[in-house]
Amino acid sequence: MYQQVERVSHDGGMSKQPKYRQVADALRREIDNGTYPPGARLPSESELSARFDASRNTVRSGLGLLVTQGLVTSSQGLGYEVAKHEVFELNASRFEDLSFPQNGDAYSTDVTNAGRRPHQTFRVEIHPAPDDVAERLKVEPGSRTVLRFCHRFVDDVPWSTQATYYPSWLVEEAPRLAEPGDIEQGTTRYLAEHGTEQVGYFDEISTRMPTPDEARRLEIGAGVPVLLWMRTGYSDQRPIRCTVTTFRGDLNRMNYEIGDQAGRENEPQ
């Protein structure tokens, strides 16, 4: 017959926290103070169960907290591992292409400069405009747009997905947007050569937990949010494109340089 165990623990009486939280807190402290450095393996569930005098289920609840906070990952047969993140910096405030003689791909050059290996898959589709994109492009929801979609990897780790929508009126002026394959000089420059120059943009940045679909595409474990970046580019007349980028939140940081940056580059004193 089952008997409810005494809930009061022997830690001095100031706890009141449920046991699975105590487990999580204790492990979090040990991760923070370096007992378990990034990449280290945690003790197994049964070891922790013995150490904390808790059932395996309770220990699992505690570990689950750490997993959903992104501090540790787990894999069947292997155990729990302290997560390590190297963030990748992304400068979002520089105007792309126009002033730089690069081949139209800021991502590849940025990653290569960081000593990492870029890789991307690319496809072009005709696609009805999603509501949020239609609103920003000032076209009817569901109207035809050209979608240029990019799935990006760094060292073969999924990094981000980027979807750029072009309104159909623009595709008539710049038909190569709808053709599969790269545009060597870069889309921004290609558009400028066809009479539509991007003179400004509006960026919106938000975050949330990934949808199951995003979690699959970006190979995101539990407890890692996505960073959402929506950029609407404008000519001096009207919106010309809308780019929706989804980043793994644990691997990316976005930067904006605004105003005079002289004070940032100087040495101290």
Added chain:
Amino acid sequence: MYQQVERVSHDGGMSKQPKYRQVADALRREIDNGTYPPGARLPSESELSARFDASRNTVRSGLGLLVTQGLVTSSQGLGYEVAKHEVFELNASRFEDLSFPQNGDAYSTDVTNAGRRPHQTFRVEIHPAPDDVAERLKVEPGSRTVLRFCHRFVDDVPWSTQATYYPSWLVEEAPRLAEPGDIEQGTTRYLAEHGTEQVGYFDEISTRMPTPDEARRLEIGAGVPVLLWMRTGYSDQRPIRCTVTTFRGDLNRMNYEIGDQAGRENEPQ
């Protein structure tokens, strides 16, 4: 005696997904298609248990997925509720204070303009510089800084925390930074009047799951990430302050206007 039940379900054989995921996916679909609109209550665990022919634990696992994805919230005694989020837009690219005759507080005016009620608590401390802040301010880690800390609410809901660190050399030139209480004309303008004008800044934006501390201060439920915004302000000589803002990720979106915005304001056609 316990008997493992037959794992194959009667949905045509294409499932393979564990049962708790099937529960989560089914409920997610029904949330997406409006069966359970934002604010609605989900069936209770025992009802779902009957509907899916699963144990309460299994149903709880499925609901737990939705909670950690931020789609639903749960509270003891009340049940599960579909989360509703109204995001608050924050324009981060305008230079504060200098050109506007406001009383130094972009937050209060932004919130009031949105028809919401702002509220904030404020305190000033002498605090050793955290490593990341020290690096950006180009001072020794742990050296004395003045910390001006702000805890902000909208309609009494915790919204964000903001910590601005000023290096000690700057406080000697502008002593009121270290005094508690508001600076009516705004700190940026106050600094300009004392010979230190902020001419540029560098913004870094990232996201992660909240620490238990942040979750408590911002009253964040499970499954809601935080949006981290770190702004380092510069004079033409050197860094003058570093502001670390922590937002509830489900309630905030950051915007940047860069370049000419004429095309954004125009009407279509």
Added chain:
DNA sequence: CTGCTCAACTTGTAGGGACAAGTTGATGAA
């Protein structure tokens, strides 16, 4: 009517068991 109690719900915590499935390294056969 007001205000209190309490039953009947809800979710939260904690324990138990059994078996599935992934990983690793030792062992033994070829």
Added chain:
DNA sequence: TTCATCAACTTGTCCCTACAAGTTGAGCAG
């Protein structure tokens, strides 16, 4: 040696029970 097998670990899924704790509304005492 090389390769397949398998035992012994790991976490993953699923079930059961029991009780704690928060919420609500019915119903009763005053």
